Structures are given as C-alpha cells and as structure tokens.
Amino acid sequence: MRTRHHTQYHTPRNLLLALVGEAGELSELFQWRPDSEAGPGLPGWSRQERTALEEELADVLLYLVRLSDVCGCDLGAAALSKLAKNAAKYPAERCRGSSAKYTAYGTEPGGGQRPQGGEGQGEEEGQRQGGKGQGQEGQRQDGTGQGQEGEATGAQ
Numbered sequence: 253m254r255t256r257h258h259t260q261y262h263t264p265r266n267l268l269l270a271l272v273g274e275a276g277e278l279s280e281l282f283q284w285r286p287d288s289e290a291g292p293g294l295p296g297w298s299r300q301e302r303t304a305l306e307e308e309l310a311d312v313l314l315y316l317v318r319l320s321d322v323c324g325c326d327l328g329a330a331a332l333s334k335l336a337k338n339a340a341k342y343p344a345e346r347c348r349g350s351s352a353k354y355t356a357y358g359t360e361p362g363g364g365q366r367p368q369g370g371e372g373q374g375e376e377e378g379q380r381q382g383g384k385g386q387g388q389e390g391q392r393q394d395g396t397g398q399g400q401e402g403e404a405t406g407a408q
C-alpha cells in the first residue's frame with residue numbers, strides 16, 4: 253500500500269466510500285439469485301463464484317480495517333466490547349429462537365429505563381419487531397443510535 257503511494261488517498265471519507273463500494277460488489281454476487289442458491293453453504297455456486305466471493309469479502313475487510321486504523325479506532329477492542337454488550341442485551345435464556353430487537357426484552361443499556369409496558373404489551377412489541385418488515389425497520393432506527401454508541405466506546 254505504502255509502496256503504491258495509496259496512503260495519501262486513504263482519508264476516512266474515501267475509505268468509507270471504498271468500503272461501501274466493495275460491499276456493493278459483494279451484494280452483486282447475491283443479486284437476483286434464486287432462494288435455493290442463497291442459503292448456508294451457497295449451494296450451486298461454482299468454484300469461480302466462490303473465489304470472487306472471497307475476494308470481495310477480503311476487499312470489505314481490508315477497507316474496514318484501514319478505515320478503523322485511520323480513524324484511530326482499536327477495531328479488535330471495539331468488537332470485543334460490542335460482543336459483551338450484545339450478550340447483555342440479548343441474554344440467551346430470554347431471546348433464544350427469536351430475532352426480535354433487544355428493546356423487546358427491556359435489556360437496553362442504562363438499566364432498561366424504557367418501559368416494558370404492562371402484561372401483554374411487551375409481547376406485542378416483540379412480535380411486531382420480530383416480524384419480517386417491521387423488525388427490520390426497528391433495527392434500522394434503533395441500530396443507528398446504538399452503532400454510534402458502539403463506535404464511541406471503540407474509540408476510547
């Protein structure tokens with residue numbers, strides 16, 4: 253990288269855009285495929301397609317690591333910290349088998365200040381958020397704030 257004098261272009265913004273671009277290239281490998289080829293193990297993918305996948309995954313990883321580096325983040329520490337947070341937000345005994353957002357369990361950071369609601373209300377929320385469309389929307393909305401918090405932690 254240094255020998256290619258590429259570091260001069262490696263600003264946080266450029267690296268973020270490069271990362272998103274490579275994530276797009278990764279997505280293209282899955283785009284329009286039938287469901288039968290989109291499951292674990294990637295049934296039906298050729299050797300050549302698997303190699304292309306590995307290359308795109310590597311590109312995403314390399315830009316992510318580089319972005320983290322130029323931002324002064326300790327990505328390894330941030331990932332470990334996030335794993336610990338995830339474990340607290342998603343206690344296995346409560347969320348096993350469910351894809352509901354953590355807000356459905358009242359385990360959000362800060363001691364669960366958000367009211368869980370009365371009997372049945374929490375369940376209703378969990379069902380809504382665990383549902384396909386609404387659950388994804390919930391993840392986008394809540395994930396934004398949470399992601400920022402995670403990054404701030406990682407940068408310490």
Ligand SMILES: Nc1ccn([C@H]2C[C@H](O)[C@@H](COP(=O)(O)OP(=O)(O)OP(=O)(O)O)O2)c(=O)n1
Pocket residue numbers: 253258261277310311314315
């Ligand atoms: N200024 C640059 C240019 C490239 N790379 C590295 C990081 C990626 O791993 C890879 C990306 O190279 P390309 O932009 O050529 O993208 P692809 O490898 O995906 O090629 P293509 O877009 O033809 O599929 O090279 C880099 O660190 N800094």
